[in-house]
Amino acid sequence: MTKHRAKRSLAFKAAIALFAIGLGFLGVGAWQYLFADNIDGAAKQNVAVQYSPKRFIDPAQATHLGDVFARIVVPRLGSDYVRLVGEGTKWHPVLNEIGVGHYNNTAMPGEVGNFATAAHRGGFGGSYKNIHRLVKGDKVYVETNQGWYTYGYRQTKIVKPTDTNVISAVPKELAGSHEGGSYMTMTSCDPIFVNTNRIIVWLELEGFTPIDRGAPAEIAWVDAK
Numbered sequence: 001m002t003k004h005r006a007k008r009s010l011a012f013k014a015a016i017a018l019f020a021i022g023l024g025f026l027g028v029g030a031w032q033y034l035f036a037d038n039i040d041g042a043a044k045q046n047v048a049v050q051y052s053p054k055r056f057i058d059p060a061q062a063t064h065l066g067d068v069f070a071r072i073v074v075p076r077l078g079s080d081y082v083r084l085v086g087e088g089t090k091w092h093p094v095l096n097e098i099g100v101g102h103y104n105n106t107a108m109p110g111e112v113g114n115f116a117t118a119a120h121r122g123g124f125g126g127s128y129k130n131i132h133r134l135v136k137g138d139k140v141y142v143e144t145n146q147g148w149y150t151y152g153y154r155q156t157k158i159v160k161p162t163d164t165n166v167i168s169a170v171p172k173e174l175a176g177s178h179e180g181g182s183y184m185t186m187t188s189c190d191p192i193f194v195n196t197n198r199i200i201v202w203l204e205l206e207g208f209t210p211i212d213r214g215a216p217a218e219i220a221w222v223d224a225k
Contacts, residue, residue, distance in 0.1 A: 040125035044099045048082040056145050059108040062087045066094055069102075070109055072117075073141040073219050076134050082222065083127050085142070089118045096120075099127040103167050107182070109142040109149045110208060116167035116185040122193035131186050131201050132156065140184060140203055141219055147211040151184040151203035158190055158197050166200045174202045181205075 048071050055068070062069035070085040086098035094101040100119045107113030119127035134140075138153040155174055159166055163173075167185050170177050177183065182205035190199040209215070215222045 037123065037126045037129070042125075044084070044125045044127065045080070045082055048084045048099070051084060056143075059144055062102075062108075065090060066098065068098060070142050070144045072100060073143070073215075073222060074134075074138075075219065076138045077130050080221065083119070085117065091124075095127075096124045099125060106167055106185075107169065109144050109184075110146070110182065110205065112180055112182050113169040114167055114171060114183045114185055115142070116187065118187045121188040121190070121199070126192075128186060128188040129192060131188060132190075132199060134186075134201050139206070139218065140186075141216060142184070143211075143215070143222075145211065147213070148209040148216055149205060150207040150209070150216060152206045154183075154202045154204050156202075157200045159200055161195065161198055163198070166198070166202075171202060173200075177202075 051068075051071060056071075057067045057069045059069045061067075065086075065088040067087040068084050069087065072083055072085060074081045083099040085100045085102055086094045087102050087104070088094045089101035089103055095118065100117050102108075103116040103118065106116040109115050121129045121131075134153050134156065136153055140151045140153075142149045142151065154176070157166070157173055159173070165172050166187065170179055170181065171183065171185065174183070184203040184205070186201040186203075188199050189195040190197040207216075214220070
């Protein structure tokens, strides 16, 4: 009887310990999702807003990992959402520190082909956390030394990590894609904090505003910062 009680007591203590560990993991996850990402995201935003376009590297010269050649504004992700874009998609120093990365050997902003990008959904500010919210009519604005490129939303798709065609010059799974088109792709992990799949958001170039004309009217607040 005593031995049986001792076993039950040990099992109970083990269960309590596992429960406490579980709560600890939940606490860390909640902190990361609710607070840490917001703090890091705000820091990246602040840097991007204050970044003078004159400091951008010309896209054609952005050949080194981490070269910052653009910034993007996505109204759907926040009324003042801005992130810098750096060359390459490695966690360090691009996705973790800069925010948004450009896939090597894909088109640059405004070019024919596919301007393909990546960013975290969870962790390090989660620059692409809410890209699943983009819908028809949404715009993404990309600024380089030359000016502002306006891309319009076209399609969202969840794919396997092995489906690399999504960043091809002419994405086969994008309805209506064709040779000679100018596209932008936003990629990230799905679901958030897990890398089982990839979420893909495709957009298509709709216009260009030379740098001397300032930001497009829809995001004129950028020039006021």
